[in-house]
Amino acid sequence: MKQIVVISGKGGTGKTVLTASFASLAMNKVMVDCDVDAADLHLLVRPEIKERHEFRSGVTARIDRDICQECGKCISVCRFDAISEDFRVDAVSCEGCTICSYVCPAGAVVLEENVSGEWFVSETKYGPFVHAKLGIAEENSGKLVSKVREAAKAIAEQEKLDYVIIDGPPGIGCPVIASLSGVDLALIVTEPTLSGMHDMERVEKVSKHFSIPTKVVINKYDLNPGNSEAIKQICQKADIDVIALLPFSRQVSESIVQGIPLVEFTGDGIAGDIAMLWERIK
Numbered sequence: 502m503k504q505i506v507v508i509s510g511k512g513g514t515g516k517t518v519l520t521a522s523f524a525s526l527a528m529n530k531v532m533v534d535c536d537v538d539a540a541d542l543h544l545l546v547r548p549e550i551k552e553r554h555e556f557r558s559g560v561t562a563r564i565d566r567d568i569c570q571e572c573g574k575c576i577s578v579c580r581f582d583a584i585s586e587d588f589r590v591d592a593v594s595c596e597g598c599t600i601c602s603y604v605c606p607a608g609a610v611v612l613e614e615n616v617s618g619e620w621f622v623s624e625t626k627y628g629p630f631v632h633a634k635l636g637i638a639e640e641n642s643g644k645l646v647s648k649v650r651e652a653a654k655a656i657a658e659q660e661k662l663d664y665v666i667i668d669g670p671p672g673i674g675c676p677v678i679a680s681l682s683g684v685d686l687a688l689i690v691t692e693p694t695l696s697g698m699h700d701m702e703r704v705e706k707v708s709k710h711f712s713i714p715t716k717v718v719i720n721k722y723d724l725n726p727g728n729s730e731a732i733k734q735i736c737q738k739a740d741i742d743v744i745a746l747l748p749f750s751r752q753v754s755e756s757i758v759q760g761i762p763l764v765e766f767t768g769d770g771i772a773g774d775i776a777m778l779w780e781r782i783k
């Protein structure tokens with residue numbers, strides 16, 4: 502089984518549109534949405550949720566008033582001013598650092614696990630799909646990414662699937678590193694803008710750091726041929742293949758509005774280009 506992650510370094514480059522098209526083109530695979538902070542692949546693959554799991558991460562302190570001796574030690578050590586003068590913890594301010602529980606002489610601090618989100622195993626007309634939703638302002642998305650990847654890999658092994666195709670998160674932070682770890686190919690989707698170029702270089706360095714085979718796709722290359730050329734040169738210097746140049750197409754936004762993967766929505770040239778790209782990736 503091969504694991505392929507589609508990443509971009511920044512949002513809005515067409516990463517999810519491409520991944521949804523791969524869902525339509527690839528046989529025998531499990532799809533994964535690792536963009537857990539702003540998941541959107543489900544809008545195009547229309548999942549039917551079969552399993553729903555809580556994602557627990559971090560703790561929030563609570564003071565048991567029946568045991569508390571009102572010594573005030575916890576208030577003096579809390580760097581986040583989360584404990585009031587009447588020994589109540591403000592759950593929003595509490596960062597779960599747990600220091601109050603260490604200093605409390607009475608054992609009155611209870612650390613409660615947070616439910617930070619949910620993850621799902623779904624069925625789609627393209628096969629199994631593992632995805633997640635992180636709660637508002639919740640942290641630890643890297644841990645949630647690892648969770649959904651682990652579940653997808655288990656499904657692929659159990660059902661003897663050939664591919665795990667991952668829609669990665671934007672940026673270069675913890676969730677991206679969690680998406681990249683152990684994959685067989687990182688496909689960077691970029692666009693010919695200055696921010697696209699800059700963010701591609703950053704994520705390429707992360708990918709290189711982990712020795713992951715990396716290829717680049719330039720989306721909407723024809724909107725700025727000069728910048729597309731500059732991207733090619735950057736890739737040449739970094740010894741990375743640019744394996745596809747996809748043109749701008751108005752069909753892309755229309756396919757998103759209709760909630761249909763682009764390769765199924767249009768017979769335009771871009772659909773053929775994406776099909777050829779998938780053949781190359783295989």
Ligand code: SF4
Binds near residue numbers: 580596
């Ligand atoms: S866990 Fe940390 S942040 Fe939360 S109340 Fe205790 S000391 Fe303050």
Ligand code: SF4
Binds near residue numbers: 604606608609
């Ligand atoms: S340290 Fe423990 S006993 Fe002292 S005020 Fe805080 S919760 Fe109460």
